[in-house]
Amino acid sequence: xxxxxxxxxxDASPSSSExxxxxxxxxxxxxxxxxxxxxxxxRSAEAPVSLITHHFGTKEELFRQVIDxxxxxxxxxxxxxxxxxxxxxxxxPVSLETLMRCYMEPMVHKSMHGxxxxxxxxKLMGLAMFNSQYxxxxxxxxxxxDRVQDAFVAACRKIFPDADERRLQLxxxxxxxxxxxxxxxxxxxxRQSGGLCKSNDLQMxxxxxxxxxxxxxxxxxxxx
Amino acid sequence: xxxxxxxxxxDASPSSSExxxxxxxxxxxxxxxxxxxxxxxxRSAEAPVSLITHHFGTKEELFRQVIDxxxxxxxxxxxxxxxxxxxxxxxxPVSLETLMRCYMEPMVHKSMHGxxxxxxxxKLMGLAMFNSQYxxxxxxxxxxxDRVQDAFVAACRKIFPDADERRLQLxxxxxxxxxxxxxxxxxxxxRQSGGLCKSNDLQMxxxxxxxxxxxxxxxxxxxx
DNA sequence: GTCTATAATGAGATAGAC
DNA sequence: GTCTATCTCATTATAGAC
Numbered sequence: 001x002x003x004x005x006x007x008x009x010x011d012a013s014p015s016s017s018e019x020x021x022x023x024x025x026x027x028x029x030x031x032x033x034x035x036x037x038x039x040x041x042x043r044s045a046e047a048p049v050s051l052i053t054h055h056f057g058t059k060e061e062l063f064r065q066v067i068d069x070x071x072x073x074x075x076x077x078x079x080x081x082x083x084x085x086x087x088x089x090x091x092x093p094v095s096l097e098t099l100m101r102c103y104m105e106p107m108v109h110k111s112m113h114g115x116x117x118x119x120x121x122x123k124l125m126g127l128a129m130f131n132s133q134y135x136x137x138x139x140x141x142x143x144x145x146d147r148v149q150d151a152f153v154a155a156c157r158k159i160f161p162d163a164d165e166r167r168l169q170l171x172x173x174x175x176x177x178x179x180x181x182x183x184x185x186x187x188x189x190x191r192q193s194g195g196l197c198k199s200n201d202l203q204m205x206x207x208x209x210x211x212x213x214x215x216x217x218x219x220x221x222x223x224x
Numbered sequence: 225x226x227x228x229x230x231x232x233x234x235d236a237s238p239s240s241s242e243x244x245x246x247x248x249x250x251x252x253x254x255x256x257x258x259x260x261x262x263x264x265x266x267r268s269a270e271a272p273v274s275l276i277t278h279h280f281g282t283k284e285e286l287f288r289q290v291i292d293x294x295x296x297x298x299x300x301x302x303x304x305x306x307x308x309x310x311x312x313x314x315x316x317p318v319s320l321e322t323l324m325r326c327y328m329e330p331m332v333h334k335s336m337h338g339x340x341x342x343x344x345x346x347k348l349m350g351l352a353m354f355n356s357q358y359x360x361x362x363x364x365x366x367x368x369x370d371r372v373q374d375a376f377v378a379a380c381r382k383i384f385p386d387a388d389e390r391r392l393q394l395x396x397x398x399x400x401x402x403x404x405x406x407x408x409x410x411x412x413x414x415r416q417s418g419g420l421c422k423s424n425d426l427q428m429x430x431x432x433x434x435x436x437x438x439x440x441x442x443x444x445x446x447x448x
Numbered sequence: 449g450t451c452t453a454t455a456a457t458g459a460g461a462t463a464g465a466c
Numbered sequence: 467g468t469c470t471a472t473c474t475c476a477t478t479a480t481a482g483a484c
Contacts, residue, residue: 460474
């Protein structure tokens, strides 16, 4: 069964399927897969547990549906942004800063302005990608997401055609680590900075992140 | 109750407390707190479940003891390395590369050469620090670990005395994200690089990580 | 310290009425 | 689609013998 993303009309009361997906999204993001029970989800969705199994079958399938509800839009938007930027540059390599922004801004933007569902989804994605624990039953969706990474790496290769491939892969890995860390909005940054930086101020973090990583990319991927 | 780290003598069969801690360390690292049941742990430790509660009381307390068994040695080693490097530089700021190595190498070294216990501990630390899910019942230990961060940030301030404080905090946050990502050894890097880079080759990753982040730190923390 | 046995509750999943 | 009731097994934790 396929359930569309929450209705555009905020006044429309969501169907039970949507309420269940929303509740799952929130609780999986907060507590992880094993830490969120179907009872908790049912209570949060104000529905009996049997309605969850009726709509989604097993808990694993529910989790998959939570991801599946949004991942395609997320991936399409990101790929689209990268493609547009490359088209606009008329064959010349797109600027590194622009490319990085295309790569991370769609998800960050949805997390900030897409409503609580997208916020929870972003946290959940960060958790799931960071954690090999979810690899097994997320395999198909991880594959989908890896296409975005391939597009980003390919665009980087055009900017740094002489870069060592291993260094390039590691550079992207380091960048990805930070993106995931930003998306989950754990309290790490707030705590460490004594409140000077807020982990929920994603825009500020991304705006600093781009020149930061651009500097490292240039230094390490431009052969002397 | 306080249990010492595993015996130095590898032939000495570990006590039941140690076996339980070892099994917990492994399973918590692999599946997270909620995903590892006390039954699983008991089976892996070849002990009845009641022996776990007898030794450690609750599951939460068991988790805390798993962390507590190693964190003090880890923190002490890291702080010691940073202090030694600063002493050796005779009042001049220590080099950024040296400082970064002092900051991350102790944990990485233990993960690579400290035996399976330290490997699992490193993964678990990465998981727990990344994830705000564990903040509540790890608060005291997170506080301990934050002292390491404070020492690192203070040493960075000496190297970049005119740096904007917010940028410094963000730079350290970005670095920390990657350190955690490296410690958990999720398959992300292997998958993305098509096998070119191995997530268990911590030394290679750290050796590239230091010049990578040093370049970014210098670029962003040196006012024009 | 170690074990068997068991309590008390929570878990995922199902049956069947409406 | 929705609900109540229930099954079956896993969960944390405890009691009490040795």
